[in-house]
Amino acid sequence: MEEATRPGNFIRTIIDGDRQAGKNGGQVVTRFPPEPNGYLHIGHAKSICLNFGLARDYAGRCHLRFDDTNPAAEDVEYVDSIMDDVRWLGFDWGQHLYYASDYFEQIYQWAEQLVKEGRAFVCELTPEQQREYRGTLVKPGQNSPFRDRTVEENLDLFRRMRAGEFPDGSKVLRAKIDMASPNLNLRDPIMYRIKRFHHHRTGDQWCIYPMYDWAHGLSDAIEGITHSICTLEFEAHRPLYDWFIDVLPGVHHPQQIEFARLNLDYTVLSKRMLIELVTGKYVSGWDDPRMPTIAGFRRRGYTPESIRDFAERIGVAKADSVVDTGMLEACIREDLNTKAKRVACVHEPLKVVIENFPEGETEEFEAPFFPDDPPKMGSRKLPFTREIWIEREDFMEVPPKGFFRLAPGKEVRLRCAYVLKCTGVIKDDAGNVVELRATVDLETKSGNPADGRKIGGTIHWLSAAHALKAEVRLYDRLFTVPAPASDKEKNFKEFLNPKSLVVLKDAYVEPSLAGAQPGDRVQFERKGYYYVDPIDSKPGAPVFHRIVPLRDGWAKQNKDKGSAKK
């Protein structure tokens, strides 16, 4: 059984207990209930994987329900994007697509029922007055002066609220619970407010809209949800969730369970801040590859498998936590390691003229796309000529110890080709290296030097005559500090990383990439995993997004040295 092989978590423990006790007939029905007021982010992905994953593992079902009770903030653009994102992640709600707005009439009828039972009343206190009557964390509240209206008056007023006889904000319907409760959520919470907004589904049919606490639990109940999983901040709402359901006889009672929401370092995961980044044009949109949105990760080139794996690895618990972004990177690297063809791209080219290789001649080398298992993905031919491009950072005029790439008089292996020796350095007037002269050891095509000398490094290269121009976009973390949202004095936008996007317009890729298709993912050897952007790529002019760099032992070694000197 799959559930036995997965790491345990407290929610599975609860469900296992419920099934053993025969609760809900052993059924598991969950739901993912987003409000369509923004794009989904990686934190939502955690919740989606949890809810749909539970349904899958326990042979139950998971509903997609839009919590569309506040038309002031919601929009169809968001419902469409949310459905796209859930599907892209690999989950299927089947026939179970719902909207809280589908239940407005039923929920309204239940509200009338509470009014008739004297459990709800129409209140005319202004928001400011309500705040005063509510009391504080350490002081009980006071009853509203409207709390003792007769049932008849309340029913009449409530029906006229629905009928549109009163202006926005002039009246609310409140549950009559306990103004002295230490749990502020129980101090006669608002059930309905008057709010004339065009609703994306119900149009202008309603001018009163139910509040979250009133509508959410009842929506769960209507759908027969068994386990209503939400984040920790709703823990204090659970008594209210239970109250609203228990007060209505015969209504199914789902169990609300809370878990810790995801936090990721070096980014922000609050809808408010993400919206600010988009509307303030700090990023190109919701799908900017630097955004922690699902759309952003998709555009960056992440696979749904890697996101699901991430959700699995971080687990589910109740302790507040901040996950290291390195965890996510490890997931995508692991996924792409076995899927991506190995090809060559020179990001910042430096010309090398091979003096002992004849001008005008082209030699071809057979190079497997997946060297670790050559038959797996086949191979291509790499053209080799007198003039080649190498990576600028693969040459150093004065190499530090441990640098085993190219330097004057030194040798390196050209990947899949000859051993190359640097014989000359050409500079411009400013002293910048603009070209190298070199020779190649013709005996080293398919093996190491016969004399047994050791070649330290291998670098990638491209025949200048055959290389294709390409645009490469290098992405880095969006913020420069681990917790941009939690600084007391500074606005999170002050921590935006100015180098989060570096565009290389003059990179070169190997000829085989002429056929690269939008959406392809490859490994540029020694650099990282890249994605052919489906939006900005044009035929013959591909745009590659760096999804994630390869682990870099050399960079790490240097970084350590650098910090040791301080």
Add this chain to the structure above:
RNA sequence: AGGGGUGUAGCCAAGUGGUAAGGCAGCGGGUUCUGGCUCCGCCAUACGAAGGUUCAAUCCCUUCCACCCCUACCA
């Protein structure tokens, strides 16, 4: 008259009266025509702290400390 939660390694996270899983990161080494991958090894005498119960406590009890959430006609 406050209430509700949470503390296990640098970061996640299992475990739960019987002597601390796993992953990420890190460190050391093997291998290597990617400084990648992979392989081998190391990485908490210790579970927020202090007491108590017990043959035995991360787990049960008591007290304390730290952090998070709740005072929207948002969800």
